[in-house]
Amino acid sequence: MLPNRQRSLMPVLMLAPALLLIAVFILYPLVKAFFYSFEQYVLTAPNQRAFIGLDNFAALADDADFYLSLKNTTIWVLGSLAGQFILGFALALLLEKHFRGRTLYRAVVFSPWAISGFLIAVMWKWLLNPQYGPVNQLLLGAGLMERPIAFLSHPDFALPSVIAANVWYGIPFFAIMLGAGLASIPRELYQAAAIDGAGALQRFVNITVPAMLPVIFAALLLRSIWIFNFADLIWVMTNGGPANKSQILVTYLFTTAYKNLNFGYAGALSVTIFLLLAAGIGAFFLLNRFISVKGRQT
Amino acid sequence: MQIFRFIFKILLITFALSLFVGCGETSNKTRVTFLQVLGGKDRDKILQEMIRQFEQANPDIVVELQSVPWDQAHEKLVTMVATGSVPDVVEMADAWIGEFAAMGALESLEPHLAQWPYREAIKDVTWRAGRVYDNTFYAFPYGFYVKALFYRKDWFADKNLTPPATTDEFVHIAQAFTEPAKPRYGYSLRGGRGCFDMATYFMFVFNGSSAYFDEQGRSTFDQPGAIRGLQFFADLYKKHHVAPPDAINYGYNELVSAFYSGVTAMYINDPETIKTQLSHLGEGKFGTAALPVGPSGRRFIKLGYGSYSILRASENKEAAWRFIAFMNSPEMSTYWAKNNYMVPLTKTGEQDPYFQQEIFKPFFAQIAVPEDVYFPPYELPEYSAFFEAAHIDFQRLLLGEATAEQVAKKWAAELTAAKMRQNAKVD
């Protein structure tokens, strides 16, 4: 057996580079930003910086724009997540069996993953333009509408439109993740079920889904945090408009920090976002445990 | 160990690449960094040419031009100032002067200016424009922006129409061009970022005054005339439908592109956009005209401008001033105005043969009447943030979620509060 000393040093050495980088470039600024939230810190009044306790949070609690953004964020995260997950899963299932040209097909359908969010946003803004955008032209040409719709400027369509673009952007992520998960399910399970006379749907419900649950949960967890904090699409496509109809918490944060220059308030908003996400993820873990326990019972 | 070879290869390539990065020129020349915020490849080329001439005349200084895309410029500059790591000279947008001056970021140019040989040559408004904050010259304007009406000359000729002279005519002509099925609309209305300028225009010409505040320092925006003007502006979209349905989200870029892509017949904007229209539509297809007068019989012209500022945290202020002084010398500033399509800084600049073209005339004619010209309250530190957020209220009005009166009152209250804070600070 190895001596104890070496045993305790090894993980420390291995963790050191990663933790050092995180501590210096993320944790340290994060702690500093955290303390903004208790300060009156408006850049245009540099001499009036002062500790004000929870005043920023109190102001946030009375902020109607905050609640509107919170509501929109909920729709944005759930809508994007559901769309990305369902379509990504479907694509993963379709790609499971080999067919000719699968590699090329994969390269094409996974390619959105490789493009920057900013470019995606600019492209979609053009595609959805009511006068010269192809989407409207095609829908008109197919006789599905009578007049063009200004998707990004309509109070009811703005948020769904950016969600649609985000779903499109996120399909490859889920297809890759879930596709590899499918590949790791042992073939024998399906064969046994087929011998027992189970149909395709039954096999999917009884074998595929339970085997995939851990992957699904991990993917949903990582992706929900990511979508929550993903502002590029909305910022470029609608700028939160019209009239805040597509404003989410991070785009609202952008306004408070970089337009109003109120870093104290922005700090309070960031801490609130952090706590909301932590609560959401806590609930998610509980749900995960509940489902896996129940899964084992049946 | 394929993957390690691969990572090793990447590291090797990157190391080789890095050898090319580090070799900047090492010299004992003073280095002035100049951040331009309205990035763009054509603009870069003009500025580089001016810098080349400056370096030729001042062999002891090198100027490094840094550009940031306009959409990210404000955040970038805020971050730089907040962290004290700033360029020496920055291109300052008019609306930001109060904000950055209040942050203590800008250096007073008064002592330098007192020695400047061309003081008599520049337009008198320059002094007011540069001294908006604390009556101190924090920003040295390099030229001016004035809004005029752009119209599709070819479409107007087809219908035998002339550009509208009054706001009433404006509605009728816009209606004449509106055919949603085509799709074609009369007017590129700006409902998104920056719509406040146009809202102000209509509020002022209906109210008959361009004063932002009355003697008590209260905003004039909730006066009945102003509310009627705002209602008129909103009705172009809501009632007359002469603007495209997506105009509610139009910013500067969209309103200009709707015109050159053949969607709208008219828009109101700066002479800078002539360049864009020329590159897309070519000559002869569009013209410019003076803005329509309101029921008050008057038009009010906002004077916008871009400036150079020296940052207080700069370590090369002397060299920075020499650079600005060169850039704003009569010859250079006129060269800049010509290439950049703006109203030149000097009194005589517009007599340049270049500016005798028909397309420039309405811009100069409008500012020839001094009592029509006004400045927004750039001195308010909150003006920039207010300006950036005003479209949200206006969009509510366009969607029918708020009335013109409610929006006007909200704006008036915010402006009055900002003004009061400013007055309290001065006293």
Place this chain on the structure above:
Amino acid sequence: MKRANYLQIFRWCGLVIFLLMIAAPIYWLFITAFKPEIDIFANPPQYLPGNITFEHFIDVWFGTSFPVFFRNSLLVAGTAGSITTIAATLAGYALAKFQFRLKSTILFLLIATQMFPILLLVVPLFTQLAAWKLVNSLTGLILVYAAFNIPFCVLLMRGFFADLPKELDESAQIDGCGQFGAFWRIMLPLSLPGLAATLIFAFISAWNELLFAVMLINSDSKKPLTIGLASFIEKYNISWGLMCAGAVIALIPIFVLFAYILRYLTAGLVAGAVKG
């Protein structure tokens, strides 16, 4: 057999629909890059390019600083991706195979770093970097990108190592490899797919990042591609042709990397995530 046929038809329909849905916007980006300026805004839109031109590619490569931006991006994404991968591999292994105090604290910390909005970290981080003279420096950008991608990649790699049978590790140690030898000679080669996935993830993230690039880099000679592309949106004008051509060029290195690594990739991403 009839049911199977229906399923087959259903499957092919699905594949075609997905292809159209996902490829159409990308197709649009591609053909715009090859259209002459006047055709770009043609109304009705041209779905098939009438006149194919390479002028935008020539303009963007020879008429702007694009080659410099391209080189900078390669340098930044390559180095940052490599640093991230190495650091994440070591940390992921430690978290998967060792028991020690603070382990759950570290795991919590990794997830927590993902939840605070990055936007607000810009100012404090910038102050720190300015003190170290790392503003307007590619080194600064590389370190920031590496740091910001590490938490996710550590989770990824940890899941990977956790997947490998414990017995392998133990038997290697008994054979006299030692702890490091077991990691280096046995476990690491087995986790190649994970490494590949992590590398490509970290590379793409650094390649496409815009916010920190805009904030931290001032000089034209140090700008990465993303700023170059964003600069085609000017105040009154968008150079669509140049932007699309630039975007197509920007995709090339990623596809090269993809082609090189694809065989590991699909197995890679997921196994990590399972335990992540």
